[in-house]
């Protein structure tokens with residue numbers, strides 16, 4: 001039996017698409033790719049995505065939190081992993097013991113890492129995080145020289161890299177990204193002169209990797225492009241990238257109701273004539289937003305979700321698909337026949353970005369890996 005026959009709703013993740021996207025991005029940028037797999041691989045499953053992207057030639061993995069890095073290590077992933085966010089104080093020994101690269105931007109962090117490294121008898125692998133205009137984490141670019149010098153000289157520290165992050169690389173106006181790139185480039189120039197430039201300088205996220213060739217430096221850090229999703233409406237991936245995720249379900253019930261029947265909580269929808277209403281077992285408990293205007297695909301046709309989204313299911317109006325039957329595969333995100341509903345389409349209905357749509361798919365939804 002096909003294992004998905006036992007599921008109410010599930011994600012199908014195409015490993016071949018992940019591999020193809022990594023390799024395309026590497027060819028496009030002419031350099032290595034760090035696959036960013038934080039937040040459970042943008043909902044796709046961190047461990048499987050980490051394995052698939054490294055196998056496809058990704059240089060390393062990027063995560064937000066130390067716990068994510070440790071989870072990768074516990075699953076046997078041995079490739080380089082960089083924690084992009086702040087390491088909670090007191091957890092330097094764990095980062096060092098797991099041979100995880102960490103981001104730093106203060107003297108205190110460098111000292112704590114170096115002390116943990118000396119106690120463990122192995123190097124702390126550090127990347128200096130520089131704020132060139134995101135105003136989030138990092139040492140201000142104009143003041144990072146001293147810290148870089150200290151890192152290059154610190155006993156116990158392996159100064160692996162230096163990086164920054166763009167605030168507006170997915171927008172049509174290139175000016176803010178050019179300004180951030182220039183600040184970063186200036187700093188690198190000063191570090192070269194001071195003999196304190198580490199091996200890896202990196203800046204580009206997916207949007208910058210695609211749209212700003214001058215921001216690619218020694219590697220690009222790509223999340224959304226690896227998953228085959230466009231960084232934004234203004235910044236699209238070139239031909240040949242493919243979404244790795246399809247969200248599927250199976251029709252749990254199909255019944256006709258007479259005109260004037262209230263459907264789902266609050267009877268927010270009332271049938272206008274005799275209508276066939278299907279029940280799809282996907283709801284806000286799975287990460288499907290409780291909002292109006294949703295659609296799904298049944299037998300290759302778009303059908304509207306009607307009435308309120310429940311925790312575990314939604315109702316759909318099946319007028320467009322008279323032959324629909326219990327057990328039919330339903331596509332929530334993805335393609336079926338000639339129709340498609342992309343993560344971007346869903347994001348538009350939910351007034352958000354595709355990143356949030358895929359990250360929101362909850363842990364109870366099984367992930368099935370194909371390809």
Ligand SMILES: *Cc1c(COP(=O)(O)O)cnc(C)c1O
Nearest residue numbers: 036084165205206221222223224
């Ligand atoms: C999440 C993240 C990325 C990846 O961003 P995408 O837009 O998904 O490519 C890169 N760098 C940092 C610092 C991040 O936090």
